[in-house]
Amino acid sequence: MHRALPALLASLAVLLATLCAPTAQAQQGLQAKFDRFLDTRIVPAARVAGVPQDVIRRELSGLSPDTSLPGLGDPDGPERPPSVNYQSEFRAPAGYFRDNQFNALAAQGRRLAQAHAATLSRIEARYGVPSRIILAIWARESGYGAARIPNDALRTLATRAFMGTRRDFFAEETVAALQILADGHITRADLRSSWGGALGQPQFLPSSFLRLAVDFDGDGKRDIWRSVPDTLASIANYLAWHGWVKGRDWGYEAEVPASVSCSREGPDRGQPISAWVREGVSRVKDRPFPQHELAQPGFLLMPAGRNGPAFIATDNFYVLKAYNESDVYALFVGHLADRYGNNAGFVQGWKDVKTRSRGAVRDLQLELEAKGHDVGGADGLIGFKTRRTLGLEQEKAGRRATCWLE
Known part of the structure; x- marks a missing residue:
């Protein structure tokens, strides 16, 4: 029995290597495709954008795709919207508005409003965006800066450009991330993002960082990862740039x-x-x-x-x-x-509503488009154009319009 054990272990090792070989080969093949993608798509675009060659070489050398990210597909296949709603913002609304989270965020926001009162006052005066709106975005995006931002931003963006959805969009964002590194605002080790490629406490995409991030603390760097003044001013600048109307509420x-x-x-x-x-x-x-x-x-x-x-x-x-x-x-x-002012919830409540998978919603949207409706694109997300189209179809059928799935 004991003499047979080494031979048995050797046989098992051979079998295991045989079983794992396709996976290893597939990984090598994927890496080779990724390398070609970087060389033919990202590197030329980065050069055109003015990223120095030494930065390109340093940051892209040895880069591998992060296949653990959600919503990826076949890099050789067509882009398809994911069949699962990975973002809570696009699911049934009721679960998004739990009172306990608002109670906690409102209390913390009031404390932070006092702690950063002088900074917020200067930001509001410069950009015309109310402090309470700035604080609320900071809360939603990163828990007032406390949320863990786990991903290597460059790797995340390049992976999405290679095998995610909206590949052209993320290719441009990958180049923008290289520009950020070339400008020296942050080191590669600190260039962290969400799984969607959004950066820092305000969760800016790299192109938004380049256009709208602000150095408000005067240290010469636009640091939306560690600087509260830079983070808050960048949020305000973003909203002002997109047309915030001073003096009006939301x-x-x-x-x-x-x-x-x-x-x-x-x-x-x-x-x-x-x-x-x-x-x-x-x-x-x-x-x-x-x-x-x-x-x-x-x-x-x-x-x-x-x-x-x-x-x-x-x-x-x-x-x-x-x-x-x-x-x-x-x-x-x-x-x-x-x-932040009056911690009261909505007067009208949220009902439990029927939900469907993103793929099923996309199929429904395609049916509505075939009838000549504009549903805002068959993306599997129930936006206002889809909701009102559902209402029109319900009214056409002689039913009470709910503007929701039945």
Whole structure:
């Protein structure tokens, strides 16, 4: 028995090596394709962008794809939207607005508002964006800077450019990351990102960093990883650059009568807030809309259709969406900003709503597109164009419009 054991172990080793060989070969093949991709796509673009050759060589040498990232596909195949919603912003809204997280974030935000009062006051004066909005984005993006940002940003971006979705977009962001390193704002070891490639405490993509990050503490570097003043000022500059309207709020929770169809939602179907009032839309708790807002455009917002709170949003709501295209993300920011003052939740509750996989939603969107509807693209995400299209189809069938999945 003992004499047979070495032979048995040797046989098992051979068998194991045989079983593992295809995997090792596949990894080598993937690395070779990745190297060719870097050489033919990223390196020439980086040179055109002015990245020095020594930086290109130093940062790309030995780089390997991170196949643990979610939402990847076959680098040789077509780009396909993932069948799973990896981002919570694009799932059913109710789970996104838990009161306990708002209570904790609001309390911490009030403390930080006092701690950074002088800095926030100077930032607000320069950029015209309210401090409470800046703080709320900081909270949502990185837990006021406390969130772990685990990924090698350059590797993440290059992998997504190679085998993710939106490959051309991420190729440009990979080059932008090389430009950041070439400019010396951060070292490669500290160039950390989320799994989606967003950088630092405000979660900027590299191109946004290059365009809009700010050195507000005056140390000569735009450090959105470690500097609170740079982080807060960069958030404000981003919103100002995207058109924040000074003196207007983001929106107001409202009661929308059945006579106003949920299919009228969207930034392309706005009218003066006074016109909504004439149609019977009212602010919750019998509060009037601010007088200075009545002549300004307002937009119906119903993130869960008739299954949740309704709002009259302002132009600034859609500036928040420039930061993240999700309606519930922008609503989270606006709602948290409100709760720094009066920590009260929504008046209207969120119902448990039917959800489907992202792939199933994409199939439904394709069906609606075949009927001639504009659903904002068959991406598997239930945005306002998909919601209002569902409402139109429900009304066409003689049913009550809920503007949600049935």
